[in-house]
Amino acid sequence: MSESVERQPVLRIQDLAVHFDVHEGGLLHSELRTLKAVDGISFDLMPGESLGVVGESGCGKSTLARAILGLIRPNRGRVMWLGEDLTLLEDEALRRKRKELQIVFQDPLASLNPRMTVGDIIAEPLRTFFPKFARVQVEERVRGMMKMVGLLPNQINRYPHEFSGGQCQRIGIARALVLNPKLIICDEPVSALDVSIQAQIITLLRDLQKKLQLSLIFIAHDLAVVKHISHRVMVMYLGKAMEISDKKALYRRPLHPYTSALVKAVPIPDPKIAREQVDTGLTGDMPSPYNPPSGCVFHSRCPYVVNRCKLDVPALRRMENGDWVACHRAEELDLTIRQAGHGDG
Amino acid sequence: MSALLEVKDLRVSFDTPEGEVHAVSGIDFNLEAGDALAIVGESGSGKTQSMMALMGLLAENGHASGQALYKGRDLMQMQPHELNCHRGRDIAMIFQDPMTSLNPYMNVEKQMTEVVMHHQGLNHHEARAHAIEMLRAVRIPDPEQRIRQYPHEFSGGMRQRVMVAMGLLCEPDILIADEPTTALDVTVQAQISQLMAELRRKSNTAIVLITHDLGVVAGLCDRVLVMYAGEVVEFGTVDQIYYDPRHPYTRGLLESVPRLDHVEDQELHAIPGNPPNLLSLPVGCNFRRRCAFAFDACHQKPELKEAGEGHFSRCHLDEES
Numbered sequence: 001m002s003e004s005v006e007r008q009p010v011l012r013i014q015d016l017a018v019h020f021d022v023h024e025g026g027l028l029h030s031e032l033r034t035l036k037a038v039d040g041i042s043f044d045l046m047p048g049e050s051l052g053v054v055g056e057s058g059c060g061k062s063t064l065a066r067a068i069l070g071l072i073r074p075n076r077g078r079v080m081w082l083g084e085d086l087t088l089l090e091d092e093a094l095r096r097k098r099k100e101l102q103i104v105f106q107d108p109l110a111s112l113n114p115r116m117t118v119g120d121i122i123a124e125p126l127r128t129f130f131p132k133f134a135r136v137q138v139e140e141r142v143r144g145m146m147k148m149v150g151l152l153p154n155q156i157n158r159y160p161h162e163f164s165g166g167q168c169q170r171i172g173i174a175r176a177l178v179l180n181p182k183l184i185i186c187d188e189p190v191s192a193l194d195v196s197i198q199a200q201i202i203t204l205l206r207d208l209q210k211k212l213q214l215s216l217i218f219i220a221h222d223l224a225v226v227k228h229i230s231h232r233v234m235v236m237y238l239g240k241a242m243e244i245s246d247k248k249a250l251y252r253r254p255l256h257p258y259t260s261a262l263v264k265a266v267p268i269p270d271p272k273i274a275r276e277q278v279d280t281g282l283t284g285d286m287p288s289p290y291n292p293p294s295g296c297v298f299h300s301r302c303p304y305v306v307n308r309c310k311l312d313v314p315a316l317r318r319m320e321n322g323d324w325v326a327c328h329r330a331e332e333l334d335l336t337i338r339q340a341g342h343g344d345g
Numbered sequence: 346m347s348a349l350l351e352v353k354d355l356r357v358s359f360d361t362p363e364g365e366v367h368a369v370s371g372i373d374f375n376l377e378a379g380d381a382l383a384i385v386g387e388s389g390s391g392k393t394q395s396m397m398a399l400m401g402l403l404a405e406n407g408h409a410s411g412q413a414l415y416k417g418r419d420l421m422q423m424q425p426h427e428l429n430c431h432r433g434r435d436i437a438m439i440f441q442d443p444m445t446s447l448n449p450y451m452n453v454e455k456q457m458t459e460v461v462m463h464h465q466g467l468n469h470h471e472a473r474a475h476a477i478e479m480l481r482a483v484r485i486p487d488p489e490q491r492i493r494q495y496p497h498e499f500s501g502g503m504r505q506r507v508m509v510a511m512g513l514l515c516e517p518d519i520l521i522a523d524e525p526t527t528a529l530d531v532t533v534q535a536q537i538s539q540l541m542a543e544l545r546r547k548s549n550t551a552i553v554l555i556t557h558d559l560g561v562v563a564g565l566c567d568r569v570l571v572m573y574a575g576e577v578v579e580f581g582t583v584d585q586i587y588y589d590p591r592h593p594y595t596r597g598l599l600e601s602v603p604r605l606d607h608v609e610d611q612e613l614h615a616i617p618g619n620p621p622n623l624l625s626l627p628v629g630c631n632f633r634r635r636c637a638f639a640f641d642a643c644h645q646k647p648e649l650k651e652a653g654e655g656h657f658s659r660c661h662l663d664e665e666s
Contacts, residue, residue, distance in 0.1 A: 221530050280535050
């Protein structure tokens, strides 16, 4: 897959950080605390590449998405889009850039204006960026988009509440694609949907991505969901990247203990295997992001923790096979998934 | 000996401005102590409403008919005060969204002790000790401190654990869990599933798990009831449902679960279309319009027929073979 594409990344994220200052406590004795939602993330995204971003609530994956699009201004780092640093752009220039970078949100109904018809919702970005387009031209494009995402063009005058969750997500995708963007960021686009409908939306996104040669960042809290749509997967925990690996390697032999726990946590729809399914090995709960553990942020839950993990922050480093990991013990640990049914099968 | 819970021809309908909607059109099942039954279906299949009906929790415009015999006594015929003797004590329900089902104005201690003081006549001191014990059982760290906190001070996974602890307070015979892990992160989902399995093993509690995801059912339950548009379309043991699914809808649900245990690039098979509008169901089989195998006979309503021992399916294909 990756051999056919040119080797220049469309998007290069360098040491991106988003910190929120939050006042905690009462009116009189409030304390200013800093939440490091995204804390030094770097990665490249190639043209036509699809990167899965996985992590649990509070790991900063949605904040990362918003920071890339400039919906939140990062505190540090660069967002290099086709060689240009988006973090340096003024609001108006950034707004114009958004033609090329679009987002699909998690909650399909909540992200659509209930008082606008489907046609107007999909046309809105067109009218904003190309106010001179004629009515018929806009409508033709909207109908074309509806068809492409699997909606019936004759439903153009209906309102969002008349559609099911899966159809609303199709509307969101049509709106994101109407400007012919080069990059789409999907923020948990299927978490709110029934499993049967999730598969429809994942397949649709994958087909569109191939057909339109889109670069895609697909955010989810579940490794199973991103498996079908990603070339590479980044695993995040408490604002940091734990691992960025080629998909096949990641599911067969994770490099980071947290990735391994995420793989083991996915339930398997096969009774004989599921009854034997092993523990995730994780201890305790996600620590407070206001007060992340010292050293490796994952050390408080890691089954392989050693003293060094509590003292030194592991850097994200490149392994021999080209994958990236932030774990002191990556070389010595063999995290090959040996669970019954997992593996080459 | 009669079953712990025997549900017979349970039906639920709602009066709506557009007309009467049949949310559940007749379901039957038995539950023995220590059983774990999954009720599986998409949004609007009637899986939640059937359980709400037997708990007496339907919305005002809802009507239920049929029987739900708990130890031989019909829950459906009970007055609210009689039902209150069973709800929470003998049959407990935990809901999908812990934030909306916990009272945000009450700390956890108040919410938990209230239940046991009412049902078991414990004094506050005993009730508190019991509540702390339950929180410890669901592995909430530092329960003596945390019991004083309010729901918003807990993380999502912790809140769901508080819900499970509350459901277990009176050691119910039956625990009905409505999508208990849907809103949770995967690692927390795995923890809650383990917790429920443990509970079943230790206290012989019968579990009814309501879910849209066949992934979470396989390791936890022993029988599965698949619902579509208010009807049971297939019923059997987990092994029958997963290894020998008869109804095309069940097969579709199984194939749409993304699997990690297949390393090679497996195609995801989605069920085409959307769940039907209950106000305008197709003539004949409800699943007909989304079914790849539909043929002429499907314009007639299929019956639920035995396809193997204890294995039932509502599909004309089974009659042909």
